[in-house]
Amino acid sequence: MTSSKTAPATAGRLGARSIVLLVLLLAAVAAAVVIPLSALSRDVALDLVGVPDPGVLTTAGLPALRSIGELLASVAVGAALFAAFFTPPQKDKTLDVDGYRMQQISSWANIAWAVAAALLIPLTLSDVSGRTFFQSLPPDQWLVAINQIDVASSWRWAAIIALVAGIGQRLTLSWRWSVIWLGVTALSLLPVAATGHASGSTAHDIATNSLIIHLFGAAFYIGGLVAVIAHTWVGGTRVALALRRYSVVATVAIIALGLSGVINALVRLHPADLFTSTYGLLVVCKALVLCLLALFGLAVRRRVINRIESAGANAPVDRATMLRIILTESVIMAGTIGLSVSLGRTPPPAPLYVPTRQEALLGFELPGPFGFGTVFGTWRFDLVLGLAAVILLGLYLWGLFSLRRRGDSWPAGRTAFWVSGCVILFLTTSSGMGMFMMADFASHMVGHMIISMLVPVLLALGGPFTLALRALPAAGRGNPPGPREWLVEFINSPISRFLTHPIVASVQFVAGFYIIYFGGFYETLASEHLGHMFMNVHFLISGYLFYWVIIGVDAAPRHFSPMYKLMVLLSSLPFHAFFGILLMNYPTVLAEGWYSGIGLPWIPDLLQSQRVGGGVAWAAGEIPLVIVMLALAWQWYQSDMREARRGERQADRDDDAELRAYNEMLSEMARADRRR
Template sequence: MTTSRFRTVLVTGVVAGLAVLLLVVATAGDVYAPLGNADPGPMTTYGFAVVRFVADEAAAGCFGGLVFAAFVAPGQRDGGLSADAFGAARFAAGCAVCWLAAAVVAVPFSAAVAAGLPVAQALRPEVLLPTMSAATEPKAWVAVAVAAAVASALAWPAMTWRTVVGATVAAGLGLLPLVADGHASVGAGHDLATNALFWHVPAACAWLGALVALLARLRRRPAVPELLLRRYHRLSVTCFVITAVSGVVPGLVLTRSDGFVSRYGLLLAAEVVVLIATGCVIAAWRRRPDTSRVRLVGAEFVLLALGTGGSAALTVLVPPAFPNHPATAQEIILGYDLNAPQTAARLVLDWRPDLLFAPLALMAVAAYLVGVRRLRRRGDHWPPGRVAAWLGGWAIVLVVTSSGLGVYAPGTFSLHMVTHMALNMFAPVLLVLGGPVTLALRALPAGAHGEIPGAREWVASLLHAPVTRFFAHPAVAAILFTGSFYALYFSDLFGEAMQFHWAHQVMKLHFLLSGYLFAWVVVGADRTPRRLPHLARLGVLFAVMPFHAFFGVILMSKQTVLAATFYHYLALPWAGDPLADQRLGGGIAWVSGEIPMLVMVIALLVQWSRDDERRARRADRSGGDELEAYNAMLTELAARRR
């Protein structure tokens, strides 16, 4: 691909997407009155739309370019970056700088829209600061700016694969604040819509950004290695499937029964058509010769740029569900009603899938079983007990997040504590006993031709990374495991977090990760970067146990209700006395905390015993070898004397 053709494709895609956005804004009419807001004026409306489009394009270029550099472009065996990976990382760093600038500019624009004032007036400190304090979207743009700054700081000087992965994580986190504060986070069903968009937005950005990085690679050198093309095609197909499946839920939630009658629905239908057309391009991509592939890649980019413009336009329009289907107080807070009292039958049968954790659990189980099957096909053994532990751990995660337990958990503190303890203590113990890292190192294929690192080398590199060694330190793992209890529940953080769905998800994820980290350090079947003797691990376990008991006792003795404002707004008629329910939750934390601790003690003692047996067998073998060598020496001396 020549430089002029590369520029033509980029300009065509960007102009087409921007034209779609401006056309929708021009024909949308008053999009503020249905929401009860004042019109800030055309300059602010059009300016904010353009700034958001630039931010979306730059975010996709940053995140997708980093994904391309880390996982698509072939790397080097020593952990360095190849020429293709380095070029993609520098491209992503430039996009990160543009993303940062757009996010900074978007802060006063979002404040102006929230205040219903022109952006020139919103820039005044006496207007900007109070608006930022009261509104949530300006804060989300600040978080985006911070993530973009971190990504650019890591990506620009990056010379190693691990640094690029760190920048990728930072950029990926920067995609989520606007998801947590967008249209999907409001009204009935916002829990389903937001969780789906947590998959949808990163997949779409990775797809678009990696495609632009591939176009830039074709501009530099038309001849592309087959491995790079194969990896990109695998990435694009995966992103297409995730984008298509995850986009259905927020579309249904935000349109409801109005379907495609409204302007919002018509634009959503056009987005579906563009996505299907892009899927057809992907299907034809690998069946064409190299010359046709270049044209297909350009067409794919133009279609995705059109889709980006349509997505930005959807944020301008008012979803039909808002004015036509007013939400109740419980739906505003939780996304669904909890008028029916909790019963044993409802806790078991009333399932509402958590679209963040349920797909994660299913994918983790599927990947694990594929790895076990690969080992058994080549004749290697994998303990059935580890398979059972892994399946049991993810079954607990699925039940406490998607069954009636997960549905009713926000309504009462006692059920919240049940899910907390299950995610923090019960599930992690089983998951670490499954040995997923060992399975991955044994089942994943090595890099191509022994020179290009692949999935196995990536896992090994991350396992020995400095950040992994830091978090795997027993003191760090113990502090995160026990200290987060006190920091969360005995401060205002818990009360603030309970009011937002995204904060609920962050709490669940933190419970699961901190519990997994501590269990991995103490009883994990996988070796940690800082392997402790069994006696030291037993000491760490006994040192942590009292803190859980103290936590439960403190909860039972508190005279004030935690998150009282949240439970007051929720106003469940069947919830009963919140202070009594909180004391019940403290008792659950006290009692249930002892069971997994006991399981960890037993597992550690069994591991200790088996390790001693292995050492004894090795000593016996080495001792027999030494005796044979000693007898041979005596025989040789006797022969010399004779």
């Protein structure tokens, strides 16, 4: 644990006290919105699930507590964001007073969010079973709920993750750790995506992905706003800079909120239901509120920032006016959270048709057997990795444009590698390949090999870190670290030094195959959309980390010779080949319940499909291996050429003193031989 004398505990207590009233106010607003709106469709919801009324404590308490919990999660995310990126660390890389205060606020909000998520377990059991809250309160009933109800299990994971983040924030004061705890805090929102209509509807893959984006957008929007209010309230420094950085976050968040909300509504609503159903009217109201927030919030913040900056660095900030403006915005956003939760409690209009078994399990209907026409003739945009491919390509092109604008060059080969990697990632996840990956083991293994073995090779050869370091501007002395400083800190951090050790990189790359498929996790991951998404993200990150170490052109914390990298690569290949052979000879069908439930008529033998997948895993490493070997050979050649040029420059500087000394040594040896 890192400590700092300049961050007294009283700073954290002062900020915590000043924010309690605000959080209580926003919680009251969210609860006041969600309780009456949820009551509008309570009887209809109870009739649909066929359970008795569990009592007002559950029907009113569950949506109110969920609204409060999501608000607390947002406060935790926003305060952690402020501590990590809106205030500069001290010279010893510990948080300053403002950062320490915000991290303490985030810690308390995380702990309160964990308590709320835990209490939602018995409330969920009461809601599902039709029993009163007190009948569901004993801990043994919690275990029943967690084991039998997916929503209750999701609340369990949210509580655990939030509690880990809250405790960790109280034990560390390092700026590096504040970034990690921000990531863990944001991760606690993922289980919430499995607790609404999205996880149980047709097209639930698109609905769940859009809900994840929606939750993150809302958390960063309102959480960052509350953090700015707290910072201004207690007289924090660099108010204009904090507002400017938050305005960028808010702009991205409001766009994410709008687009994900539209996608979510299209999945569950027919346009005719917008004004003829309770669910549709709530969607319309929420859209109008978000539009007002976008117009009001962004325009007003820009005026406030300009007013502060035009007054000069030493001029006093009109905190009272600024607080009134952003407090109004935060109250509206709190009401929007209540509106969102009430949407989750309101049954959407009945579908116009009865979904098939494939649609119920996968969220879509496959067009036919796996083939070129069905793969590239069917498209389903992946809102996570497909969108990530588009964003990564856009950021890379922006970096190229920045270099060209100031007259710098960039190797065309690196651009070609990066563009190819992004395009292949998009095609794999957003074409029919992404659909077949969820329903057929052989198709899943084809996609797995592309995402983990081919795409990371191309991305690692694109040199994104080097491009970013050349294109991004420095934050400037005395300012909080910017993207360039964050990237430098990431590359040089102890975590990066550990992960980029060739042995560690190769072990995590290979061990992931065995743990997921033979460790008893595959059926759970394959049968859940979030599990499938986790596998894809894991394959991509672990593959990129491995190939960044082996053939990456970016700077890394550790430097090894091409010979050493070649030895690590060759030593890992047998384990990968053995994984494919083991799959081909494995006598038991992996995730048999999931694949037999889908029941694809063109795959009568699941074990044969698994053997084909094993053959794909065994043979798929050949093409990436050729690229990797060529890249290593080229890097080896370049290393030798650089060494030769370095020797030539040294010889020019000292008139070839090293060669003369070597020749003199040989002459002396010859004279000694003659004397003997």
